[in-house]
Amino acid sequence: MDSPTPVDGSARPLPMSWVGWGIAGAAFLLALGACDVFNFDVGVHLLKGKWILENGSIPRPEDLTCVKRPGFAYQDRWLFQVGTWLTWSLGGWAGLTLAKVGVIMGTFACLWVAARPAGPLACIAATLAATLLMYERWDIRSELCAHLACAAVLALVGRSPRPDRAAWAAPPVIALAMNMHALSILAPALVSVAAVAGIIHTRKEHLRVWVGVAVLSWVAVLLNPQGWRLVAVPFEYLQRYRTGPDWYQGWITELQGVTDAVAFPSVSLRAPWIVVPFAALALAANARRIRALDAALLVLGALAAFSYRRNVAAAGPLLFPVIARNLHEAVAAWAASRPPESLRMPRL
Template sequence: MSIDAATIDQAKASSFGRIPVWSWLGAGVYVLFLINGSGLLNDSDTYWQIAVGQWILDHGALPRVDVYSFSKPGEPWISSSWFAQILYAASYNLAGWTGPVVVAAGSIAATFALLAHILERRIPATYAALVALAAMVLSAPHFLARPHVLAMPVMVAWAYGLMTASERGQAPSFWLLPLIALWANLHGGFVFGLVLAGAFAIDAMWNAAPSQRKPLALRWVAFGLAALAACCVTPYGWESILASRKILDLGELLRLISEWAPADFSKLSAFELTILALIAGTLYRGVKLSPPRIALVLGLLHMALSHGRNLEIFALLLPIVVLTPVSQQLALRSTWSGRTTFVPAVVLAVAFGISTWAIAAHQTYSPPKSDSPAAAVEAIKAHNLRRVLNDRALGGYLIWRQIPVFIDGRAELYGEKFTMAYYNALELKDVSQFLDLLGDHDIDALLLRPGAPAATLLDHVGIWRRVYADDVVVLYARGGG
């Protein structure tokens, strides 16, 4: 064998022998979430997300008014997550509930494989894997087959592109713009991508020489305007930006929606342990950040403390924001060679394919029965009940079964005033308010959770009778003595 041939064979063996940690981690995360796939369906909103995607596929158009409720029929409403909803609906049509599970699990795996790859370029592979796994544990409560999961790898890639440009003293490449355009069609959280661009622009100005700040600022401003324009490359145009803003204008209502509620430290949690560990590590090792990076860290922390929904943003972006200062000040050295081969991608693709065939194709996935009151819906149809005041968490399933709802998870449609009145009425904060709600909306049935205050009252009101009950729901219909 010639020396050249031996060298080539050795190089090939080396390429196959050292598969980067990000590819193994991505494959492992994918397998983990396939095994526990039903957990990704543990949210009733998945029902209406798929239903909206199916409506788009059936009509070849996007919704602009509400067509699912009898309380807000014809009200303006757009779906800023339309592309993600189509992906979920198409995957469901292809493989039943296995489809959305595979799509969501694949996106989660891609997110943490990408994060590990980014970290591995600056710090040792073992540390990169540990940080990525810690971020996964912290984000795990929000891993659901919903649009925000499909936007996570896009967010990570966007943030890394901005950080890299800032540290090089340059404006970001315009090749990044398709990322935020994709984000804008997947999920309404893309507005935060514009905030990130502004934050890293300030970071770039801070690090630049005084003579370079003005031309650099102009290039960042040009990129920012282009990013804003890219966000409007959706079927709804600039309306997508306005729709995303409506969520943050829900005021008091956000505290009642679990995913938007503020952090709760009454019990020890992974989030609290993470914050304490970060404080302890900073005090012990004396890591220093520039003022713009400090502002970014505090901003991410504030978002996570204010709304539980933002916890995965904190977990995914904090390692990127502090990566360079920490790696430099702690003298961490990456073993990454800087060379990119197709071998890791092939390994990951093969692992995905084998896992999908071996696990997903032979396992049954389904949403929890607590969100799927099938027998109660059959009772609604059997009694020809039209205007059903439903528990909010059951709205997704009713939409799925093509039953007009009183309320569902689209908080931006119903608004703060309507939804707070609904909650207060069902909690019997004011009994007359509850009775007025039934009369004002001409309610002829109620689908509630057993033990709800309103259900207890109806058991003692003669004009309402139970027509169905189990351990999940109780259905009342008008027509008693």
């Protein structure tokens, strides 16, 4: 399998076409970040964040209750809740909105870097596809922070001229993400991306580095209030209930104390969002070759899309570089097959 395009030290300046499309993309993400700020979950996170700061500990399900979801507690998102409360205390709803916009723009900035050599048109198309996949995760939710962490790892490890050094950033980023939103496929995705990138770039002299990164990444997954249960409980319920939402219901009830039907979504909502992973796979196959990193991200994105509704959002950042790079290659191959005088192609 081919490795990603190597990055040398003589990076050319971005062409002017990036400016216009970059402004368009930024405006789209700004509008996306400024909408849908008020919701029930934000109130829950504010309440938990205030409680943690006042009591100096993470609340148990019986410590705080609410009418909508009795015993509703996010023991795995304490860092996000503290940050949400501090942001709201300093800037109110305007501060929360600005923070949300910043996280979303930071996520896609990392993804655009990870997608190179794809140009602005391909990145804009991939941005739209990724936002469709993350359709229900654009209010103020802890998943946004996990998206940023995943995108940062992709950009650092996938595009660094010294990936053996950049990879050491993966374990602390994973530990941070696990305390922002632990109950997510993004955590194992971060570990897998770091490991796969290591395999791709491995030279014999760097093998110990990647083994160390992989071990520390798995240790980082356990650095959260749930600890080993976050790994053990999902597999236990997956073995016990193999019929869709049952194992998911048991998992969430076990970890978060949610006991009512409100928390358990319909399986039918997953179906429309499985199309994009297969579209990306078709684009990759069109090039008659596929990068190992793209193959790994496609598999992880497909797993995310097939998982329960809350984690469909994980497929967005995972598939972004794949979609952008393969759009770039597919259109470039088509343009190369045409006579130069027959078309005037914009930079993709």
